[in-house]
Amino acid sequence: MTSTPELPHVQIRKAARAAMRAAGIDPETPLPIPLADIATAAGLERAMLVDIADEPDLPPSLRGVLAKISGRVLGALAPPERRIYVDTTQPAARVRFTEAHEIGHDALPWHRDAYRGDNEHTLHRDTESALEAEANAFAAEVLFGLERFSEQADGYRPSLDVPLALTADWGTSAHATVRRYAETSRHELALVMTGVRPITLGGAQHVPIWNTFESLSFVKRFGHIGPVLGRRLTDLVYPSLSGLLSSRAAQTEHCDVTLETNVRGKVKFSAQGFTNGRVGMVLLRRRKLDLGRRLQLVGPDGLPLS
Numbered sequence: 001m002t003s004t005p006e007l008p009h010v011q012i013r014k015a016a017r018a019a020m021r022a023a024g025i026d027p028e029t030p031l032p033i034p035l036a037d038i039a040t041a042a043g044l045e046r047a048m049l050v051d052i053a054d055e056p057d058l059p060p061s062l063r064g065v066l067a068k069i070s071g072r073v074l075g076a077l078a079p080p081e082r083r084i085y086v087d088t089t090q091p092a093a094r095v096r097f098t099e100a101h102e103i104g105h106d107a108l109p110w111h112r113d114a115y116r117g118d119n120e121h122t123l124h125r126d127t128e129s130a131l132e133a134e135a136n137a138f139a140a141e142v143l144f145g146l147e148r149f150s151e152q153a154d155g156y157r158p159s160l161d162v163p164l165a166l167t168a169d170w171g172t173s174a175h176a177t178v179r180r181y182a183e184t185s186r187h188e189l190a191l192v193m194t195g196v197r198p199i200t201l202g203g204a205q206h207v208p209i210w211n212t213f214e215s216l217s218f219v220k221r222f223g224h225i226g227p228v229l230g231r232r233l234t235d236l237v238y239p240s241l242s243g244l245l246s247s248r249a250a251q252t253e254h255c256d257v258t259l260e261t262n263v264r265g266k267v268k269f270s271a272q273g274f275t276n277g278r279v280g281m282v283l284l285r286r287r288k289l290d291l292g293r294r295l296q297l298v299g300p301d302g303l304p305l306s
């Protein structure tokens, strides 16, 4: 009998778990997840990288790799020298993501022993390069402590306020935290990522939909949300759309969104929006009144009435 090869995401989680265990990180470790401990346990030293031209100590092979990268180099890895380089002039959550990504290139066995450099494209969660996407997935597993984040977040009533309130503790960006929440919650949640530059067409405002994500329980109940919404979000579907069109971080009012789902037909959802000024995020959850226990009538003998 041949055994089925493990899927990459299973191997990535395994590598993240091993890296955290080697650093002695457990569910009691104070947040944010101490990346420096993970790097140290892997024998990696962290160096700052601000301007490649000003770094006299860069290994020549790494310098060759970085010279081919377009745009600003935000992170790099030199496995033989056991060194990671991170541009620390970026916002704190960004620096942490880059550091975790470089640790990932080193920790994933099939990435090993290659000099690597990263720019904003390779560090983007939707990068088309499989290896970069794997390093990003490793980074997310580590930064959110595997299942620790979703266990904490699911202790609260589902709302966009939950991930937004937790970003400070976890040292993660609002964008990454809201996405992690939608993807890993046990609640039925879907997330729509949009642009923030509107187009007016036929009297309605539109923004492009860049991506959609759902929790497993959402998909089970309603199917995928992407095909239901199409390529644009309009204010006819999402009445609070104008709230997303802000150049600064802002949260929008709750509103109702009715969608024709593939699995359940017409369903009314409660929608909450947030923008960081570059991306719009709309979290959908089922609009229902039964958030508490369901009312059960009981007869004089104490047995439930049907």
Ligand SMILES: [Zn+2]
Pocket: 101, 105, 116, 117, 118, 122, 132, 135
């Ligand atoms: Zn990379």
